[in-house]
Amino acid sequence: MRAVPLHVMVVNNLYPPLMAGGAERIVAFLAEGLVKRGHRVTVVSTCGPEMEPYPVETQNGVEVIRFFPPNLYWSFERSLKSGPKKWLWHAKDAWNREAAERLGAILEKDRPDVMHSHLIDGFSAAIWARAKQEGVPVIHTAHDYHLMCPRAFMLTADWKLCTKPRAHCRLFRHWHVRTTRHVDLFASPSRFLLEMHRKAGLQAGAGTVVHNGIPLPPDAAEIRRQRPPEAASRFLMLTRLTVEKGVETVLDAMARLPADLPVELAIAGKGVLEDKVRAAAAADPRIRYLGFLDGPAKAEALARAGHLLLPSLWYENAPVTIVEAAAYGLSLVGSDIGGIPEFVEPGRTGFLFPPGDAGALASIMARLARDPDALPMLPDASAALAQRFSLERMIDDYERHYFALTGAGLAVAAE
Template sequence: MRVLVVHNRYRSEQPSGENMVVDREVALLRGAGHRVGVFERRSDDITGRSLLGKAALPLLVPWNPAVRRELAARLRGERPDVVHVHNVFPLLSPAVLAACADAGVPAVATLHNYTQVCPPGTLQRDGRPCTECVGGTPLPAVRHGCYRDSRPATVPLAVSLSVNRRRWWSGVERFFCISAAQRDVLVGAGMPAGRLAVKHNFVPDPEVRRTGDGEHLLYLGRLAEAKGVRLLMAAWDEIAAGGGVGVPLVVAGAGPLEREVAAWAAGRDDVRYVGLYDPAQCRQAVARSVAVVAPSTWLEAFGLVVVEAMAAGVPAVAAGHGAFTELVEDGRTGLLHRPNDAASLASRLRRITVERAHNREMGRAARHRYEQGFSPAVGLERLVEGYRTAIAGRSGGGDRPPPAGDGNTGSRRGHPPERDGGST
């Protein structure tokens, strides 16, 4: 199968789970013998633009005609069977869908967040859940300055959502939702249910797994309010006031709360702030964990760190909402705490460190769940199945996948006439 992946890479100064997912899928497909090309832009390149170029950037967020022309020309030259769209903000824009229509190539899109119904994609405002824009106009997001606490910065995203909503819904043959929880929200907002399929992200089998009881609790991720970092600090202070749990808390990551976290951890024996870990260090840290902590206050669309813990045979303590409720089987593969409740989080952290035999059981069950639902083999199967469904839909086959072994079905049967076509 010939696949072209379209992605606007996030800035390299901070880790991006989305970039990681894209890279892993490209490598997975190539390793299975598929021919995969990449059409990308990098947000890192914005700093090298002229002042005029930077000033013009917001105008290109809803629609970038140069990208449409460039991508359409590449598609006509390479003739891929399917285009897989990931993030298009801020340098690509939904013009990539028009390019696919121009060239007659079916498109699938992975929805990594909620930008189809919420300009910043978080369904959160001021640290609390917010659905004001869901199913309606994005004007509330502009009024509140939901993206980067800035009304001017939010306007291009709101405009793009408004003018391109129908283009997304009609121009994509298959949307990949990364959790059932995310799909439920999007269907409730009016997105076409028949085009929304759940395809969890996969995680490579790690080089190391937990062999003992673990030596620390681990928070691994972006240091931001939405990730529950302040909630975790409050819960850990409550635990410390009661005498601790016998193991330290390791906090690894970077983000807007980095200074606050570093100051909070300074001089303490029960907390270690270690900054950014490289991938090998992350795997080692997870494998040495009593549990991985994921206390997000926003409705996570997935939860990569939880599945990485599963792969290493480590249970998780996670917030009981969003995708976590389908990733973590409470009491079997980990523990769920009441969202935004520091006392509940503290209680679960105490329990998972004290009940060692149960912890080991949950670790084994977590590994089994990983093998059944989140391994590379499962990821490849679901990815290719989605591609085949999209190709069949474009070639008149509806939702029926083409026969196994004919990965090119539908892509060479002639193409529809060129038609005009309109952040993740």
């Protein structure tokens, strides 16, 4: 038996080499993995107005089409905008008919079997209605809180958890959640994110959890076996250097640790708190700032460390770094918030602490640094955790949903 090849249209506001975060990596892994299984994949993404007409590309078997969804500016540049102009952009993005028509022309030409959307800022939810108009089933994967919050983080302007959204934010949420009625299946990488959307009034035909998956490093098992004892006192933070990621909580925790405790903290990333991290590293020889890491340099940092820190202050969804760290055998020390608890088994794969509690984090770090056997089941437990979030498992799950939505099922392979 073999799966019937499908034509899957994947929609995401960015696609490599244009990148903003982890969602683009997941989308690219999925698209290329589907191609390897014999499916046809067309990715529709955005570009800046000055880039048009953007030539159609083929990347590792994936057809990539980009266009600028007409608006005040390109969504990739939204972090540079503020004030009334940003709200006017959101008003247009609430239902961008022109973007839907441009995508509709692609739908009419290519006739995909299913459309799988991810981050749709720029395109707007109008593309879902257009796909339904063409008779194309829609699956949407949420990677953040874009449909519920204009800033996508569920945080206030001063980076606190938003518990009382303002009137315009409530209107934004009501409208966007209402548009999910055009979605046949709403997927989320974490149970927490899915439940947050359900509480907000999700109207999709159905909801499900599909964990993010990444290619696991082929040498990870060997690295886990060869990890030196001193790795137990090495902590690593791979993140954006921004307030909501808990960078200041980690620096505060380090300041609370005894000066003679043999502990090392490596911080990798970029962001507005970079100068603060550099200053901390200059003042404390136990702290190293590695800058932005990727590729072999990132792998080297993971192989050297013993623990990954996830001190987030916001409702994290499913950070890809969790899977990367587990594959290399690191424990996970994370805030008890958002989706993080779904990926940390206290006492087996790591520990949880109250968000923002530098004292609690310092206690956990001290315990791990002093006792190499604090997590006796870690090697096997981390390997099992990584396998739960492998790329193949993610593709299996989405492929199964595509078949269910299209009714394609399986076909007998030709002899």
